[in-house]
Amino acid sequence: MALSVEEIIAVQNVAVRMYHAGDGENARGYADLYSEDGTLDGPFGKAEGRDAVFAWMDDYVSQGHEAGVRHFITNMLVEDHAEGARLRCYVMKMNVAEGPSFIGTGDLDILMVREGSDWKIKYNKITIDPALLKKKA
Secondary structure, three states: OOOOHHHHHHHHHHHHHHHHHHHOOOHHHHHOOEEEEEEEEEOOEEEEOHHHHHHHHHHHHHOOOOOOEEEEEEEEEEEEEOOEEEEEEEEEEEEOOOOOEEEEEEEEEEEEEEEOOEEEEEEEEEEEOHHHHHHHO
């Protein structure tokens, strides 16, 4: 069954809330967008389960990785998925405290599921574009 316009907007808003939480250094708010068994899978680590996502993000924030940054998400494509909805989009990270200066780009491939009336992230695959990974090496 096709997703309604309201469901598509709700799924997109989860991604928006995810980056507002991250940019606000709110690890709990970030983790609460994941299902109980949700997984964050990216080049800088993997966390399985909401508590592990919180612990990972809390550590990431405490290391200063989200201080003074802003994420921009674009090209949001929401599609039906057997388990709920699939969101694919591009992301750009900027330093806005000292810049603005470009940090990097990547893409997200997120599976979302329903928990009651809310959409939650079941699996979030973050892929960083090669240029950023070369800078980190």
